[in-house]
Amino acid sequence: MSIQQAIEQQVKKAVKSIYDVTLETVEFQPTRKDFEGDVTLVTFPMLRQIKTNPVQLGQSIGAYLLENVPQVDRFNVVQGFLNIVLKDSLYLEKFLEINRQEDFGKATPGPASQSIMVEYSSPNTNKPLHLGHIRNNLLGYSVSEILKAAGNTVYKTQIINDRGIHICKSMLAWERYGNGETPASSGLKGDKLVGKYYVKFDQEYKKEVNALKEQGKTEEEAKDTAPVLLEAKEMLRKWEAGDEKVVDLWGMMNQWVYDGFEKTYDALGVDFDKNYYESQTYLLGKDVVNQGLEKGVFYRKEDGSVWIDLTDEGLDEKIVLRSDGTAVYMTQDIGTAIQRVKDFDIDGMVYTVGNEQDYHFKVLFLILKKLGYEWANYLYHLSYGMVDLPSGKMKSREGTVVDADDLMEQMTLTAKNISEELGKLDDYSETEKEELYRIIGLGALKYYILKVDPKKRILFNPEESVDFQGNTGPFIQYTYARIQSILRKADFDTSSQKAEIPIGYNLHEKEKELIKQLLLYPETVQLAAENHSPALIANYTYDLVKEFNSFYQNVTILGTTEQTEKIFRVQLARTVGEVIKSAFKLLGINVPERM
Known part of the structure; x- marks a missing residue:
């Protein structure tokens, strides 16, 4: 249970005790920087059920919490906002919980977990993969990993258009x-x-x-x-x-x-996990259409072609079999979906396909529902926008599309040029340098694409993506490498040393903010899974890195004379590094030990 969930329970108890009112929901928001507080309760929505003024309501709830909840240290009320300050001991306890978990942020499969197939890539066999395929692959792979981290069983697949x-x-x-x-x-x-x-x-x-x-x-x-x-x-x-x-x-x-x-x-x-081939699936679905005709889901026109009328649902009429009895793409997709459920006994599917196919998937999902398939309620089209490049950059030999292999090679070269300008790799071997350039270049490419909401179109700028400052992959990778440097310099074994908390330890403001950000990771993973959005993971990681760098600049880590304090701060840094690595793994991005 998160801190906010625990506070929510106590607020409901307070309102029931003071006003004899049962609240269905409680609204929180982040505490504004100019006010003191860790959690802010918004009292205005409660006024629909409680006849009092918002300040009085905040004061009475705050007083109840202070008296009955040991973790609450103090509170203040600003208009209709109750700002609650929690004791350091609560955050220290939560931090120790994080350290006791081997896979912090990852859920174990439970009753609500699903078995999901994610389709992505799905290229044609008449040309190489291009820039559009890169966004498709990165989204599909990352969403697969995020869904797994949220406790689901995931199967990754592609259908290769080979005919x-x-x-x-x-x-x-x-x-x-x-x-x-x-x-x-x-x-x-x-x-x-x-x-x-x-x-x-x-x-x-x-x-x-x-x-x-x-x-x-x-x-x-x-x-x-x-x-x-x-x-x-x-x-x-x-x-x-x-x-x-x-x-x-x-x-x-x-x-x-x-x-x-x-x-x-x-x-x-x-x-x-499995490849499907159109040459093997293009005849699937025809039997289903015949069954649908018997059920009255489809109808046959005078020329013999078979259609479905979706005008009542705000769509149009859609052909599912031509007059000569041959299948259309919709027929194949119906049959392939049914075959996949038979092959893997899955609860649902995610289709990673560009937004030009939005209408196609609305029709497909609706047809499968009308055919009576329960799992059709758990189909999702991961629709995404196009990727553009600044004009004149990295054109393929044909001058029309950007080849995926060429782009990855160019990203590695860009990372090399920028890294050499910074001049911090003198003690690296040539092999180590080349591997580092590849990690930085690919990390820059993946992060730049995945940090954007999938539905938005992207203008991809290679040089901008490899910037070592700002919301970029290399900036986050550099912070991870900085943390590893701290661990190497520590005068104790950081791999086995458990976090030690001095008795009565008062958290520095920056330590507290860092722990608060760490605690958001599990719910961010769940939210990213619910929204099929790697962007939530990417931008969470950037926020975590910003908090760590603020901590690094304001708090002495290795230089403190108190050994227990040093151990705690190093372990805090180590935990941040582990979460960065975990989050980036969900994005398919590697992190270097040194930079």
């Missing part, structure tokens, strides 16, 4: 122009090699369209009848028919891409 005309375009271009080129012979990652031929197809297609237009065809006619496109469509038809040669080519080139993706995922620090 369709876009795949055949790459295949046809490689077959025509590749001369047997492979990742091994070219030195290119497999996804980049396949992406190269996707671009090549587009170049040849545009040439053919222009030639047809010169022959007198309209642009639409030219686009529809370009021979290279017709050949790609024929290749798709052969794939769907199981043509051995086409299927073998498809399998070889897709494997190149899978291998390339794995290298990118490994560098980015994300993983998956």
Whole structure:
């Protein structure tokens, strides 16, 4: 139970005792900096049930708490706000509780815990991952870790879009122009090699369209009848028919891409428990549509196509089967969702997909509810905005998208340049330096993206993200490294030494504020899980680091002559370091021992 929850119980007792009124809720707010207090009770909402003035109400509740709650030291009332000052002993006791917990901030699974699948990444196998995929992967991975920390069982998955005309375009271009080129012979990652031929197809297609237009065809006619496109469509038809040669080519080139993706995922620090492949799921859902027809959830039009009418829910009519009986994406998503519940017996799912698909997921979730699936009430679309870069920076070779591998490489280089300017790495080996640059660069990238509310669009500035001051990953990493330096310099074993509290110890204001911030960590994890928002964890960590740096600048840690005081302060610093490391782990960010 948090301090605020304990105070809330006592306030309800006070009001019941004094006024014989039962309060359903009690409203608190942070104590303003210009007033003394640790917890501030807002009395105005109580006036609906209690006929008195707000100051008198605050005075009477404060007096009750002072008399009946040993942890309350004093109070003051400012208009309708009761500012409660708690005894240092309470905060010291809470700090000792933190030190006794091995996984402070992480909940153990309980009756309310759920089994949740989180889908993220879900790329196409015709091109490498790009900047948009990076935000997607970072969000999906972090939300997975946060949900786990909140006590849930989590399965991480992606559905790889490995079929369709876009795949055949790459295949046809490689077959025509590749001369047997492979990742091994070219030195290119497999996804980049396949992406190269996707671009090549587009170049040849545009040439053919222009030639047809010169022959007198309209642009639409030219686009529809370009021979290279017709050949790609024929290749798709052969794939769907199981043509051995086409299927073998498809399998070889897709494997190149899978291998390339794995290298990118490994560098980015994300993983998956299971991959689903569209080539294996695209027929799922058709049986469900037939069942839905029998239940009256769907209806069939005269041309044979099957639809659902969602106009009563403020949406529109949506097709779920074409007139020729083939599935649309919605059909596949219905079938895949049902298959995942069968595979993992999950309670719900989180789909990490850009906000351009908001409408699609509203429709999908509503259809699954109408089909009678209870778990459909626990589906969530983790919708996010686009990531933009300042113009002219880090364009890919095609000049259109920012390649994920190139961006990570650029971030490492940016971290190297800035670190060398600061000149604090003279005693590092070259290997140690390179690893540190990678940790700082990736930390900067991840933190800059994750500190922003997922729904907001981001303008990502690489140089700004690697700043060692302000709300950045490197600033927090540097503070963690500073704490490790304190621990190394301590004249006692900080790994085994338990926090010792001198009898009657009076907390310095900065020590108290730091403990108060530490105590917010478990509820921040829960709040981040409820809101599917890594930004809450990121900004909590920044606030914790600001409090620590204020503590560091105002309180003597290693220089104090009182050994018990020194041990307590070092242990306080150590605990802050552990929470920083724990919080950053939820964001998928590493912390260096030295910087």
